[in-house]
Amino acid sequence: xxxxxxxxxxxxxxxxxxxxxxxxxxxxxxxxxxxxxxxxxxxxxxxxxxxxxxxxxxxxxxxxxxxxxxxxxxxxxxxxxxxxxxxxxxxxxxxxxxxxxxxxxxxxxxxxxx
Amino acid sequence: xxxxxxxxxxxxxxxxxxxxxxxxxxxxxxxxxxxxxxxxxxxxxxxxxxxxxxxxxxxxxxxxxxxxxxxxxxxxxxxxxxxxxxxxxxxxxxxxxxxxxxxxxxxxxxxxxx
Numbered sequence: 001x002x003x004x005x006x007x008x009x010x011x012x013x014x015x016x017x018x019x020x021x022x023x024x025x026x027x028x029x030x031x032x033x034x035x036x037x038x039x040x041x042x043x044x045x046x047x048x049x050x051x052x053x054x055x056x057x058x059x060x061x062x063x064x065x066x067x068x069x070x071x072x073x074x075x076x077x078x079x080x081x082x083x084x085x086x087x088x089x090x091x092x093x094x095x096x097x098x099x100x101x102x103x104x105x106x107x108x109x110x111x112x113x114x
Numbered sequence: 115x116x117x118x119x120x121x122x123x124x125x126x127x128x129x130x131x132x133x134x135x136x137x138x139x140x141x142x143x144x145x146x147x148x149x150x151x152x153x154x155x156x157x158x159x160x161x162x163x164x165x166x167x168x169x170x171x172x173x174x175x176x177x178x179x180x181x182x183x184x185x186x187x188x189x190x191x192x193x194x195x196x197x198x199x200x201x202x203x204x205x206x207x208x209x210x211x212x213x214x215x216x217x218x219x220x221x222x223x224x225x226x227x228x
Binding site (some may be wrong): 033035037042043044045046047050052091095096097098099100101102104105106107 | 131140145147149156159162169170173184185203205212213214215216217218220221222224
């Protein structure tokens, strides 16, 4: 069975702090894909990043960075110098190769206060 | 390019009424997905199509739910008769692949059944 766990339900930080959102997944597949999505207060789901199971290189995009470690089945997301606009619910998701169904974690609600 | 377009954005109706949610996928995307988001169950896949053909409908909760895709640019999700427990946000997403490309989501339809 596949499962995604985001143990942090809510995180509150002050603007300019760095924050890391944790994601741990379970799968028996050797080929799979991992995603992060952002859901701002307006409600839409915004795609942030995709990683395949064979690519463990970390990725940085501006203030965002992702750390993928197969050995610990984790795909963590770090926001550097957080801003109020980063306030949202962030979802980690997993999909097996040829699967079709995204398995979402329960989400982490990030609140960035000025 | 236009993203996934869903209508209506909000729907409030009384129990027992038929509800129809609509979705226009991104042009060129062969895969279309319907998800439901609730506080209790999070985000879960209801059904997905490939080239207008339903591939996996195992997530459809019961016979009151039906989905169709009459052509490459339009899909509907119907609930008949509706019940208060169907209240949720319904998302449509589209993609060029069933797994190794991101699913791009519409803004969602917030459905309230009174």
